[in-house]
Amino acid sequence: MPLAPSFFARSTLEVAPALLGAILVHDLPEGRITGRVVETEAYTQDDPACHGFGVKNEVSGEIAAHRRGRVLFEGPGTSYVYLVYGMYWLLNVVTEPKGACGAVLIRAVEPLEGIDQMRQRRKARRPRDLTNGPGKLTQAFAVDQTFNGRMLTEPPLFFEEGEVENDVIATSPRIGISKAKERPWRFFIEGNPYVSPN
DNA sequence: GTCCTGATGTGCT
DNA sequence: GCACATCAGGACA
Numbered sequence: 001m002p003l004a005p006s007f008f009a010r011s012t013l014e015v016a017p018a019l020l021g022a023i024l025v026h027d028l029p030e031g032r033i034t035g036r037v038v039e040t041e042a043y044t045q046d047d048p049a050c051h052g053f054g055v056k057n058e059v060s061g062e063i064a065a066h067r068r069g070r071v072l073f074e075g076p077g078t079s080y081v082y083l084v085y086g087m088y089w090l091l092n093v094v095t096e097p098k099g100a101c102g103a104v105l106i107r108a109v110e111p112l113e114g115i116d117q118m119r120q121r122r123k124a125r126r127p128r129d130l131t132n133g134p135g136k137l138t139q140a141f142a143v144d145q146t147f148n149g150r151m152l153t154e155p156p157l158f159f160e161e162g163e164v165e166n167d168v169i170a171t172s173p174r175i176g177i178s179k180a181k182e183r184p185w186r187f188f189i190e191g192n193p194y195v196s197p198n
Numbered sequence: 199g200t201c202c203t204g205a206t207g208t209g210c211t
Numbered sequence: 212g213c214a215c216a217t218c219a220g221g222a223c224a
Contacts, residue, residue: 041216049216068209085217086206092216105216123219135217176216 002158005151008076012095012102016042017169017187019093021162024109026141027155033117033141035109035131036162039188039195041174043092045101048179051082052101071149072101079157081138081148088135089144093152093159107134107175107186110194133196167192 003022008015019037026033043050051069071080075098081089092103109131111118118130118140131137138144143157152158168190173181175198188195 043216051216082216083207084215086208086215088206088217090216107216133217174216178215 002153002160005077005153008093008095009097012042012044012104015095016040016104019104020169020187020189021167023160023162025160026157028142030117031114033114034112036112037106038110038192039108041105041107042185043103049177072103077151077153079147079150079152081145089138090134091138091143105134108132108194108196109137128193132194
C-alpha cells in the first residue's frame with residue numbers, strides 16, 4: 001500500500017524523519033526498482049534555503065514569484081523535481097496541508113530490488129555509490145523532470161511503509177546549501193553504509 | 199583516503 | 212553576470 005497524502009499532510013519536520021525506513025518504489029517496463037530511504041532533509045516555508053521561501057500562496061490569490069517553486073503549493077504527496085548545477089535532478093515530496101509550503105528532499109536510499117537496472121544507468125564501481133546522494137538516486141531510479149508535479153501516493157513512483165527496525169535516527173546540518181546552514185534538518189539512519197559521504 | 203576542478207541549465211540581480 | 216539542495220575524475224599522499 002502506498003503511503004497516503006495524509007502521511008505527508010503534517011509538519012515537514014515530522015515527515016522528514018518519518019520517511020526514514022520507507023521504501024521508494026518505481027515501476028518501470030523493465031521491472032520494479034526499490035530502495036529504502038536512509039537520508040532526508042527538511043525545507044520549510046519560513047526557511048531561506050527553501051524554493052518556496054517568500055513565494056506568495058496562489059491559493060490565497062497572491063502571485064507566485066518563481067515558477068520553479070510553484071509545485072510546492074500543490075498539496076501533500078506531490079513530487080517536486082528540479083535541476084541543480086545544470087545536470088542533476090533532485091527528488092522532493094511536498095508536505096504540509098494544502099496551501100502551506102514545505103518539502104522533504106530524498107538524499108539517499110539503500111538499493112533493494114532492481115540493482116542490475118540501477119547499475120546500467122550509473123557507472124559506479126562500488127554498489128554503495130549507486131544511490132548514496134540525491135543526484136545519484138534519481139539517476140539510478142530513472143527520475144527526471146517528467147515526474148515534477150505528479151502524485152507520489154500512487155504508481156508508478158511512490159513510497160511504501162517500511163519495516164520497523166531498531167534504527168537510530170541522527171540529525172545534522174543540511175548539506176550543500178549556503179542559507180540557514182545552522183538548522184539541523186538533515187535526518188539519517190545512524191551507521192547505514194548507504195548514507196551520502198561527507 | 200584528501201583536495202581541486204570542470205561540467206552544465208535555470209532563475210535570479 | 213553569478214549562485215546554485217551535485218558529482219566524477221584527476222593529482223597527490
